[in-house]
Amino acid sequence: MSSISKVARSREDxxxxxxxxxxxxxxxxxxxxPLWFVIIGSISNPDRIFAGDVLFLPKDITxxxxxxIFADGKIWMGYRNTIIYTVLGTTVNITLTLMAAYALSRKDLFGGKVxxxxxxxxxxxxxxxxxTYLVVKQLGLVNTMWAMILPKAVAVWNLIVVKTFFEMxxxxxxxxxxxxxxxxNFNFFRRIVLPLSKPIIxxxxLFYAxxxxxxxxxxxxxxxxEGLYPLQLVLRSILVQNEASISMVSDLESYAAQKRIAELIKYGVIIVATLPLLIVYPFIQKYFVKGVMIGGIKG
Known part of the structure; x- marks a missing residue:
C-alpha cells in the first residue's frame, strides 16, 4: 500500500x-x-545585545x-495575587459555565431558547x-479581588461551546x-455528565486560566x-512605565549601569510571567484539540 501511494504522487503534489x-x-x-531571543537576552550581557552580537546563542552569560527580579517583593506579590485570581476565578468560571451549559442543553428547559x-x-x-464600571462600583467590588473574578464569571462563547458538547x-x-x-438531575450531572466531559473541561x-x-x-x-495588583500589572509597570525596574536597580549609581540591568530585567520578567503556563500546557494538550473540535462542530 505504501509503495502504491508513493508511485501515485505527482510532480504537482x-x-x-x-x-x-x-x-x-x-x-x-x-x-x-522572538521567544528564543527573549530567553537568551535575559541571560546575556546587555552590552553584547546592544552591539548586535546576540542572535542565536547567549553571550557572556549572567x-x-x-x-x-526574585529579590523584588512586587514580583512575588504579583505572583501570589495572580495565582489566587487564576485558581479562584477559573473555579468560578468552570462551575457556572458547566452548570449553565448543561441546563441550556436540555430540551425540557422552559424558556431555554429565549x-x-x-x-x-x-x-x-x-x-x-x-x-460596567458603575455596576461594579455599585456592587461594592471596586478595589477588591472579586472585581477580577465576578464581572467575567461566564464567557458566552465558552458557554455555547460547552452546550454544544453536551448536546452531541x-x-x-x-x-x-x-x-x-x-x-x-443533579446526581446525573455530577456522576455521569462531568466524568464524560473531561476533554471540554x-x-x-485552559481558556479561562x-x-x-x-x-x-x-x-x-x-x-x-498595589497589594492587590496581579503579576501582569506589575509586569506592565516594568515594561511600559519602567517603575519596578528603577526600584530594582536603585543601588547602582551609574545611569548606564541601571539601563544595562533594566534590559536584563525586562527580558527576565517576560519569562517569569509566561513560564507557569508553558509548564502546565503540555499536561492538558491531549484534551485540547479533541474538546475544541467536538464543542465547535455545531453552533
Whole structure:
C-alpha cells in the first residue's frame, strides 16, 4: 500500500508539499525566534545585545537580572495575587459555565431558547466600559479581588461551546435510563455528565486560566491598592512605565549601569510571567484539540 501511494504522487503534489513545508517552517521560525531571543537576552550581557552580537546563542552569560527580579517583593506579590485570581476565578468560571451549559442543553428547559438568545445578544451589544464600571462600583467590588473574578464569571462563547458538547455527547437515552433508576438531575450531572466531559473541561480550564493569568486591564480599571495588583500589572509597570525596574536597580549609581540591568530585567520578567503556563500546557494538550473540535462542530 505504501509503495502504491508513493508511485501515485505527482510532480504537482511534491511541489505543493515543498511550498507548504517551506511556508510553515518560515511561520514557525517567525513565532519561535522572538521567544528564543527573549530567553537568551535575559541571560546575556546587555552590552553584547546592544552591539548586535546576540542572535542565536547567549553571550557572556549572567543571571543578575533574575537575581534582582526574585529579590523584588512586587514580583512575588504579583505572583501570589495572580495565582489566587487564576485558581479562584477559573473555579468560578468552570462551575457556572458547566452548570449553565448543561441546563441550556436540555430540551425540557422552559424558556431555554429565549435565555440563549439573550446571552448571545450580549456578545454583540455590551454596556460599555463606563456602565460596567458603575455596576461594579455599585456592587461594592471596586478595589477588591472579586472585581477580577465576578464581572467575567461566564464567557458566552465558552458557554455555547460547552452546550454544544453536551448536546452531541450526552445521549437522551442515558438521561432517561438514569431517571428510571431514580437518579436526580443533579446526581446525573455530577456522576455521569462531568466524568464524560473531561476533554471540554480541560479546554475550558485552559481558556479561562490563560485569560485570568494574562488579565491586566481589569486590574488597571478596578484596583487602586498595589497589594492587590496581579503579576501582569506589575509586569506592565516594568515594561511600559519602567517603575519596578528603577526600584530594582536603585543601588547602582551609574545611569548606564541601571539601563544595562533594566534590559536584563525586562527580558527576565517576560519569562517569569509566561513560564507557569508553558509548564502546565503540555499536561492538558491531549484534551485540547479533541474538546475544541467536538464543542465547535455545531453552533
Amino acid at each position: 511534491k511541489i505543493f508539499d515543498f511550498i507548504n513545508f517551506t511556508l510553515l517552517t518560515i511561520f514557525l521560525i517567525a513565532i519561535l525566534y 543571571f543578575e537580572g533574575f537575581q534582582r 435565555i440563549m438568545l439573550l446571552l448571545v445578544f450580549t456578545m454583540f451589544f455590551s454596556g460599555g466600559l463606563i456602565p 455527547t450526552i445521549p437522551k437515552d442515558l438521561l432517561e435510563a438514569a431517571k428510571m433508576d431514580g437518579c436526580t 480541560a479546554v475550558m480550564v 490563560v485569560g485570568h493569568w494574562n488579565s491586566y486591564f481589569d486590574a488597571l480599571i478596578y484596583l487602586n491598592d
